[in-house]
Amino acid sequence: MTESAASHVSQGNADGVSLRRVSKTYGLATVLQVAGLVFRNGEVTGLVGENGAGKTTMLGILAGTVMPDQGGDVVINGEPVHPGSPIASQAAGVAMVSQEFPLVGQLSVAENLTLGLRPQGRGLFFNRKSVAAVARGMLERVNLDIDPYAPVSSLSIPARQLLEVAKALGRDPKLLILDEPTSALGPVEADLVIGIAREHAANGGAVIFVGHRLEEVREAADRVIVLRNGRLVADMPVAEATDDRLIKEMVGREHLATVTADHSGLARPTPVFTAEDLTAVGLGPVSLSVSEGEVLGIAGLMGAGRSRLMHTIFGAIPRTGGTMTLAGASYAPRNAGQAVAAGVALVPEDRKQQSILANAPVRWNVTLATLRRLSTRGFFSPKAERVRAKEFTGRTGARFASIEQPIGSLSGGNQQRVIFGKWFAAEPKLLLLDEPTRGVDVGAKAEIYGLIDEARARGMAVIVASSELEELFHLSDQIVVLRHGRIGRVLTKDQFSKEQVLLTASGVKEIP
Amino acid sequence: MTRSEAGTSQDVSGTQETGLAARPSRLRAIVDIPEFGVIAACVLVFVIVTILQPRFADAGNLQVIGLDLADYGILTIGVGIVILTSGIDLSPGSVVALCAVVSAYLNVNDNVPVGLCVIFSVLIGAVIGFLHGWFVTRLDVPPFAITLVTLTAAAGGALALTSGQPISGVAFFYQDITLSKVGGVPVPDIIFVVVAVLAWILLERTYIGRQIYAVGGNQEAARLAGIPVKRRLMLTYIISGACAGLVAVMVIGRVGVGDPSVGSGWELDAIAGAVIGGVSLYGGEGRIVGMVFGILLLMLINNALIVLNVNPYYQQVALGLVLGVAIVADRIRARSRGQARPRGIPIFGARGSNPKPGGEPASAA
Structure with missing residues (x-):
């Protein structure tokens, strides 16, 4: 530096x-x-x-x-x-790595990396091997160990992000x-990107x-x-x-947020959700339990299985073994619909791809998960829906001109508030949050933390997965550190420290 | 911050992303209805053509338009609902032919009571739709591909069953359905209106309808909201197939025979009608009102070109242009509302490079 x-x-x-x-x-x-x-x-x-x-x-x-x-x-x-x-x-x-991922999903990693560069072969044809060799060189610069022939659509979001960085660097830009x-990204990959930025500057x-x-x-x-x-x-x-x-x-x-609130008084010891030896492809066995009003944080590097764990609990990824209980009863969802019916909600990581109907009005988005309950014999009353939509967007403080406005026209923070409203309306017992503040600004972040506090105050059990450790430290009563799909360590509030999490997550030191 | 109803102008201070606040104006409100353009076009075409050629508005000619409208309109609603899920159904024209032939065959050769033959026609259509839905949801076959199979096979099947000859001697009940009138309105149009109203209720007033929109708007988000995506997709294909089976009955009545060559190319008009009415090929957007007026506009122009003695070759060109204008107008409207074109290829149902949920396979850091 x-x-x-x-x-x-x-x-x-x-x-x-x-x-x-x-x-x-x-x-x-x-x-x-x-x-x-x-x-x-x-x-x-x-x-x-x-x-x-x-x-x-x-x-x-x-x-x-x-x-x-x-x-x-x-x-x-x-x-x-x-x-x-x-x-x-x-x-x-000028080369830009953007928040969106303008990669061509069907093409391979190598093809995406060399897209727009001059073809390596003769004439119109290109040489698969030399393209892959060039791609490998580019991947090395970002420390990404993936198969150059793999289609981009098979990669995780963090891997795609690193791929974007590799692609931009490959153009030898004057301005990156x-x-x-x-x-x-998780902490280790984030450090890597920061290192790349520093290095690029050091090279002029x-x-x-x-x-x-x-x-x-x-x-x-x-x-x-x-x-x-x-x-x-x-x-x-x-x-x-x-x-x-x-x-x-x-x-x-002045910043309004209460950054260091102590929630320990709110946690009550009734377990709402337990998982015993839960397994899925690339996950587990994982055992954990969350009580009423408790927030359990999930930390881990990219690929450690944070999202996978959330989706498995939600029934959106097939469970291959283990048992779960919800509010004392056996809980074995075969799909997301059963999970929602049982009282589980998931705010997924990728808002645009997994959460919102971008062109549909706010009203549709906020009632999406509960319209069925609002209906009698299949029919709902538009008036009841509007009332409901206003109530739950109001409760989460989402700001917009009208509930008929497309949700895609709102800021990331406001979209997320609408999504929270959607799940608050479902009155879940267990709330799963996967990167709940990804892509929202500082002010909105504090308000989303407020919503999570409200959820715990209402007696929901909350599981938060996040790649931001400060966020987990701030929100969680306990943190589970995942490594390669298994629990590396469970940290209680007095043990929270970046070093502990990173050491466990990266497997540098095994602590019993 | 106080939240207020749309229409007051000062409601969004502090959030620049909400853009300009809506200003109250009745005219503006009417123009802002997404279907305004197509409804206005229907009125305009009707008035202009009637001035040019008063015969256009004769009772006799209106009856012809009405019968065409009923056939194509019901197909449009069926296909339109499939398109709402970002799918497509290319088969309705051929399904009409197959159902018509089978229904007539059973009635004439096997002496099956005509009432049952009518029900069978709708049922066969529904079963074909179910098969489409099965392939689409269980085997992930692109809707375009599997319905293309039926487009070819059902048309061929109808011809094979009859050796290409129309089946004559069908019960008069078919004609009674098609050619009767109630208060001067042909029965098929009444059936069309009933189908349209039922479809409207489904889409606007039931949670199942809303879930159909959600599946089309963002399939992954719908799944993660707990919506049974596969069942909803299945339902839309069944509806489309049943609509084709129903149209088959009305077609037998209209020509008085079970004609195996009927229906060829009708699916394209039905799709065009839905698209002209504002149904997005990317899914998730479009309403019944639009579908109804979209196909009405197509039927009016079709008939007008005949009444005005336009060279038949140019009729095709004109209909193509109408579709082109409708698609361009839709994109312009979407842009002015700041909507991005969704990723993925319309018709093929694929949503581009959707990451698998929670899938973090290739990379181990």
Whole structure:
């Protein structure tokens, strides 16, 4: 780190990527207005801001996918870039790793990595072997040990994310944009990506690192800039970027959250859910139990089986062995429908793919799991549905203009609140949360923690899987650390520490 | 923050993602109905053609339009419901032929009472639909492929059963169904309206209907919300098949024979009708009102081109253009609402690169 910091001082700000008088307006709304901003070569610039602050728009302008307003320039190492053209931006050396995964699912890892590069073979044909060799080289740079011939659709989300990073690096970019690259990753992989960012800067490239996890941004960046309502509100060296300062700049008001609440008084000893030697493909045997009002955290690296465990409990992945009980009765769901009927709810990891009907109104989304219960002999009354939809979106504090608005038009945080409302309406006994704050901003995160507190106060048992350890420490009464689908260790509240979790998760040290 | 009803203008401070607040205007509200375009087009076509050629609005001609509308309309509703799940049914035209032939055959050659023959026709259609659903849900066969099999095989089967000759001598009951009128309205149109109302109730007022939309909108989200996805898919194919079986009965009555070559190409008009009515080929979007007016518009234009003596070759071109305009208009409307085109290939039912839930196979860190 010191090395690259030194190099940036010596190079000064003569070259790099600069934005001059760049703005973007949609109709009457100005979503971005930046008078001047330089991303210096040899430096990692951390970019933070709440959802809707203009981060995505700014990155889009750099990547050429968003057409800026007339009159501004994007200049890369002294060369102005033709605005609004992804091809021009790429040719000028901009590579972006985005939150979405624009990989071609049916194609193999190798084919995706070399997509858009010049074919390796002769003429129109390409040589499978040389493509795979190139791909292997690219995968090595991100430490990803996967078969280059495997189709991308068979990979997990974290593996795809790393694949994206490998693909971007493979283009030898002058400006590497990492847009929340770690949101899908566990701690070890996140460190890896941070290392890649640092290395790229040390080699003289410019890097923009966008993150929700402030600690990671600090770790990665030499300097941090903050956007709020489309404007640059702060630009500081990383040493000054404390949590308090950043959150204050992002939110524009004092942080409201109660970050260190003590929930120990709320936990009651009645076990709501137990699993005994639970197994599924790639999982277990796992035994655990959660009590009324208790939050059990699930930690583990990517591929450790966190989501798999959640989906197995929910009946969405076939169980191959073991027994479960719910509220004292035997519980053996053969599909998600039976789990919901028995009183279990799951907020899945990937909101867009697994949770929401993006083009359908908020009303449909919030009543999706309970419309059947709302119906008599199959029929429901639209009025009862509207009342219900308003009640449960209200209870979770989701904000929108109308319950008829498509849920896809809401921010990530508000979408998640609607999803919580959907499950609160089902009054589950056991609430399964898989990465509940993935892709939501700091303010919304605190509110989602509030919802989880409400769930426990209502006597639900909660199981939270998360790759953010701070989140687990904050929420959980106990943490189960998974490794290769098995329980590596169970930590009680007084044992919570990053070292303990990481050591167990990565298998460095086996603790009985 | 106070939450207020849509229509007041100050309700969304603090959340820029909600965009401009809706302003109250009755005209705006009417124009914003997704089916506004197709309904307006129906009215426009009717008025303009009637001015050009008053014969268009004659009772006799309206009867012809009405009978066509009933046949195609019922097929449109069946296919439309399948498309809501992001599936497709290419078989209805051929199923009409097969059901018509079998129903007539049983009636004429085996002396099966006509009432039973009518029921059999609908049942055979439903069983074919069930088979489609079985292949789609149990073996993951793309709907396009399995219904293409039926499109070919059922049409061939109808011809093979009859050696290509129409079956004549069917009971008069068939004609009674098709050619009778109640208060001047042909019975088939009454049947069409009943089917449309039942379908509307299913989709708008029952949880099963909502679950059908959910399966089309996001199959994985539907599954993880506890919805029995396979049963819902199955139901839509059965409905589509039964609709084709019902149309077969009305067709026998109309031509007075069990004609094995009937129905060829009808599925395309039915699909076009649904799409013109705003049913998204990506699934999850579209309503019965739209389907009804979509197929009505197609029937009006079809008939208008005949009445106006347009060269038959250009009739095909015109119908194609209507479909093109409808699809483009739908995309423009979706864009203006800021909706992204869903991933995946429409018709093939595939949702692109859906990650398997909780699947974290290849990588061990």
